[in-house]
Amino acid sequence: MNKNFIFPKNFWWGSATSGPQSEGSFNKKHKSIFDYWYEIEPEVFFNKVGPEVTSNFYNSYKEDLAMLKEIGLNSFRTSIQWTRLIKNLETGEADEDAIEFYNNVIDETIKNGIIPVINLHHFDLPVELYDKYGGWESKHVVDLFVKFAETAFKLFADRVKYWTTFNEPIVIVEGQYLYQFHYPKVVNGKKAMQVLYNVNLASSKVVKVFKSRGYDKDGGQIGTILNLTPSYPRDINNTEDVEAARIADTFFNESFLSPAVKGEFPKLLIEILEKEGVIWQSTEEELNIIKENTIDFLGVNYYFPRRVKAKETTCNSKEWMPDKYFDNYEMPGRRMNPYRGWEIYPKAIYDIAINIRDNYNNIPWFISENGMGVEGEERYINTEGIVEDDYRIDFFKEHLENLHKGIEEGANCFGYHTWTPIDCWSWCNAYKNRYGFIALDLETQKKTIKKSGRWIKEVTEKNGF
Template sequence: MNQLKKGFPEGFLWGGAVAANQVEGAYLEDGKGLSTSDFAAYKDPYAGGEVNNFTFNVSSQELLEYTANESGYLFPKRWGIDFYHHYKEDIRLFAEMGFKVFRLSISWARIFPTGMEEKPNEKGLKFYDLVFDELKKYGIEPLVTLSHYEMPIELTKKYNGWQSRELIPLFTRFAETCFERYKDKVTYWITFNEMNMNLNSLYTGAGTLPDLVSNQEAAAYQASHYQFVASSLAIQIGKKIMPQAKIGCMICRLETYAETCNPEDQLQALKEDHINLFYPDVQVRGEYPAYMKRYFAENGIEFETLPEDFEIIRSNTADFISFSYYMTYVTKGGPDAKELSGHLVSKIKNPYIKLSDWGWPIDPIGLRITLNKLWDRYQVPLFVVENGLGAVDTLESDETVHDPYRIEYMGEHIRQMKEAVCDGVELMGYTSWGCIDLISCGTSQMSKRYGMIYVDQDDRGNGSLKRIRKDSFFWYKKVIESNGEVI
């Protein structure tokens, strides 16, 4: 027998992750167009005592109001943390931590301002050239997401986002442009961030105004189908341009537990797991699974497809599965099962684990379970590309930030990743989410901080933008130096 694995492999990709719409700012600079994320208005997340007041859905009426009265609202993703002008400083700090990889995304609207131009915006392309060159200076590999919760807002206005097949060639032109431009600078790519977000927020995941569709669940699967085709075509194009490239898919992974050992609860957990795994089933196995065909039939879900779509999907599968992991989910069977499911945070509380400040279950062992489950099912390399703790951090008078809760959270998850590697899982790397403080995706807050680098800015965009190393910064540096042996 081969010798048992005892830890992370040599060359393991340690690093951090951000998204363009949450960090870049400069929302109209150098020819960039407006994107869907530029219309995510800040709303008091504590209104009514609810800390999970998600703000990432936008209706057609809200979009009209925001467009007509932009000065009457705050749009934090428009200013981000001004990575656009601070990227050299930020990358230098990532290098100081010892990053081997940095996950970032390319703003579609920075390259094609409306998404419909024939030629790309050269100034937008040049910005990412500068970022990739800066990463190379420090020996940091870029991991690039093509579509991370933003698209040109004009595509929402004209096509209602991914409800239209017309977006497929527009996206593949964007992808091909990026592949051709950065083929010598980027090896690792992800086509769509958390494609299963379509089921939770049509606007965020698909650029679709939910009040303009008759059946939101059917609309989510319509968008997903077009994205499957677009992703597969992008992989096909990418492999021709960059034979050495690794192009992966991504999901938001919610490991699902049954509330009890009641067979009905167990069956419901299986069904909900199927919904989650549907996305890598299509993108890695190359076909729609039978369980989803049954689900569509029994729930009256219909959407447009073409026969050739399935050959495209079958012939161009992902090289690896990347996923975000923040929490686990509890479900149960019975007549109210459907009402309880379909929420980002389960309505059923798990008494065995504690919650974050935002009510998110903290379950490191669940990460080991999910890694094993995904590896057993797919036998392709895995990549944890988002994992982190959103918390309220305090900047002390001596400009220090003590965040032992973040160190504990990350440490416990890394320990469970190590256990999974010893179980035999092939794990490529780990990029902690929000390695530097950024604008929250779901609440547009700055005060929900994930980073190991503090950014002096409040929810309304006030502050010096000074970057300050937290205690977790120095801790993570040691983790990387030891390849996960010192945690």
């Protein structure tokens, strides 16, 4: 029996990208840590493809946004690049070319009947702020980020009503300070935890500016985007496995979710960090800023679950690591996306919905990213030149069915954004895996709507499937 899945009125059907992954480096004033990393180690990036052109959005935004309209999207998230908008990083003074570019993008988005959702930080710290101050290790950098946000609000908040502070802030901590998958590839547990604190503080300070300056008056709202990766214990009847999963959840999910929504850090996190001697430096005043400046809405990026078991191996790292408390677990028989090495587990979207409903004040939220990266999609091009990505359509349907169930049971979810509208540059993976509704030919920059792009148009027209 086929079931109809119809979503709430005014539901956001959209897609997300970011400035550094779509715009290219044209006319940019500063280098980000990724621009710099590509300069010094191009071989780290798949096929040595760097961020100079990406999907050429800087030059082709008009055509690109028209294609988003053509596939029926009613909302679109991208980011304003700190490295592009700000001419003087210390004062927060904006660059004229960047003002014109972002004004044009915002106006064009609205002209196409699409709601712009603007994010302020997508892993693209200006490298000179790392060289000079240690990047997010520094509270001075926190204040410079607040200046950048203020400039962006002043220029664009008359038209942009939905803002987010960070995209996947835990990844800054993991990639740059623990697991070495983002430059500067430091392994330092104490620095990692200071960065975790500072980024939370930066987010709250930006929320404070947004509200104290009245940008929330005409329906303006501010949130954050977190990648929530539920931790499932190997054996739910084994207390040690369950505790290991609870600790993993506290580190990787609640460390940003709890301050953002409730204004406080999880007690378990603080207990562990104090016991380990890696607790951050904080002041009463800062903790009050975090307490009093919580978000209006939450974006949730979901791709795969985390499977965890009680610690069985010894930690070889001389540095303190969260992994001291758990081991990752490979569940037998799990479904995999072989191209990313990620488990496919749609039920987690339902579990996230219920967790937010029950434990996070049922805050309004949306799925801000969900997607399937596939390598070698040219294998699926039909005689008309269209990528027949039925695997992607099936992936979306399964996740949406689970999301729908959560909404039916009272979760306050108002939208679903996929990653990504047009195949985009993906950090060290460059263009290895493709995620878009729209295919990009890297040689010619020609863009072609995939089968999934036609499918999402039908979904948006019916508000379901």
